Amino acid sequence: MAYWLMKSEPNCFSIDDLAARPDQTAGWDGVRNYQVRNMFRDQMRIGDQAFFYHSSCAVPGIVGIMRIVSDAYPDPTQFDPRADHYDPKSTPEHPRWLQVDVKFECKFARPVTLATLRAHQERLKGLQVLQPGNRLSVTPVREDHWHYILQLAS
DNA sequence: GCCAACGTTGGC
């Protein structure tokens, strides 16, 4: 089983939004980056766990945990001309973008902020979200990092 | 709102 970190802007889709969904499950749509698409397709598996990270907000950081509950499948928003992430070059016959379904697992009582992660960067060396210029919205998390961050949340 | 990083696009 693998571990991930997935970013979302909370004013767009927050961990509370996920928890409020029917079955606390939602499609992680809107990804328009080939590296992330390939990760969805080639590396992410049902049962994997992911940190929910709030980005572009007052206090960026990890706010909880979710689980991957589907294989990768075409992101329906790419075909919808009214959707923000509509892609006119994509067709249902040859979909370009994929998504996975994620299910809420828990929300941390205390978020692990980006500042906290930075304060522990010696122990979290190699965590992609701490690397300058990191822009991927989905990144793998090493198992030892995963468990260390869980301790920071408790 | 600024700005650095970096992915994508498109002309050649």
Next chain:
DNA sequence: GCCAACGTTGGC
């Protein structure tokens, strides 16, 4: 295939 222009991300 190169590379400049452009757009997006995301912290501050």
